[in-house]
Amino acid sequence: MSHPFLTLEATLKTRTVVLSVLTLVVGVTICFAGANPTLGSWKLNEAKSKLIPGMPKNLTVVYAAADGDIKGTIDGVDGQGKPTHNEWTGKFDGKDYPVTGDPTSDTRAIKQIDDHNYALTVKKGGKVTMTGKAVVSADGKTRTVTVSGTDAAGKKITATSVYDKQ
Numbered sequence: 001m002s003h004p005f006l007t008l009e010a011t012l013k014t015r016t017v018v019l020s021v022l023t024l025v026v027g028v029t030i031c032f033a034g035a036n037p038t039l040g041s042w043k044l045n046e047a048k049s050k051l052i053p054g055m056p057k058n059l060t061v062v063y064a065a066a067d068g069d070i071k072g073t074i075d076g077v078d079g080q081g082k083p084t085h086n087e088w089t090g091k092f093d094g095k096d097y098p099v100t101g102d103p104t105s106d107t108r109a110i111k112q113i114d115d116h117n118y119a120l121t122v123k124k125g126g127k128v129t130m131t132g133k134a135v136v137s138a139d140g141k142t143r144t145v146t147v148s149g150t151d152a153a154g155k156k157i158t159a160t161s162v163y164d165k166q
Helices: 004-035
Strands: 040-044 057-066 069-077 083-090 097-100 107-114 117-124 127-136 142-150 156-165
Touching (some): 057 156, 083 107
Antiparallel strands (some): 040 057, 040 156, 069 083, 083 097, 117 127
């Protein structure tokens, strides 16, 4: 016959182990989210950027963790100054993920090179239209995105956008 205190003791030990594991998982998740310096809200600093007049520009970019993925929400203006909004959800693994709301691209692929450097590829109809790199400063306060590609007329273009963390 088992002793009632042994059952209570076993139940308490099980609960302690489960709570410890749960705390560990939550802690690791929070650390992972905090370890990625790209996550957060970014605002374009036009004074520090080298933009092409008449070309679209992203005014705000928000990267947030979303069910194991990263969700990018981008608001800006097109070449005529009209508001734009597009979204991308995927991983920083270099694979193509669909873009919604952007008439100039169908997919984006972002690959994390290291903690502060990312490569990006933009495609429309399966064709690469733009490539670039994003660099987050060591202090995590500035994000610089340099892209190159071709405009609608087939002319090669390069632009650098500097963003401040909000």
